[in-house]
Amino acid sequence: MKTRYFYDAVDNGFYIEPESRFIPESAIEISVNLYNQFAGIAWPEGKMLGADSTGLPAWVDAPPPTHEELIEITQSERQLLINQANEYMNSKQWPGKAAIGRLKGDELAQYNLWLDYLDALELVDTSGAPDIEWPTPPAVQAR
Template structure:
């Protein structure tokens, strides 16, 4: 069996003959390798090294500002997509175009359009300090 190595920089396991082994890597047993390879990472943890250079779970670093902005952009797009699906599911745009939208439906449609505008206007560069708009109540179908 090929020898297994662990490196703390770059962090990872390396198998002799399969991958290039960094010069700072230390040999580890198959048991140690199996503790970390192919398992779900504990929440809030990443693979790192202890003071002896052996693998251990360490606290994940907090997300960078750019990562927080990317998460906020994804949330913003999710809310926009969900809102569009909701609006189209009510058939309000088609009913409006055909003059078949009731006054009650028109009022609800406008509330949802206002919400969509508010979500679209969210400045994600202020992440994580974002106050997301509250969606209107969904009428019972």
């Protein structure tokens, strides 16, 4: 049996015959080339799959993120910054050295600056997303 490709604008989905058990009556047959332009690929930035005025698949403008989505994105960004700061401090072994009293002088001062930075990150109010003023990380000093 020959493979046939369909797109349904009503449910914004693709169907392949004979693999699909059900193909909606509103689906229209499309070429394999058109199918390959849209199915299984990353969406272009700012776009999403939709239908054009003739019912064929098309990239349409994605709606802007909701305020709640912006807050989630901002919280993820904050967590990434926290993780990066912790990775940097751990790479210097500052937490362990501090625990046994071996952190002195310049290292102790740098460690405290990074701890202050972590505290500042924790205090960032993400409810104002996307207008966030991020704290500046301490300058990384070469050893």
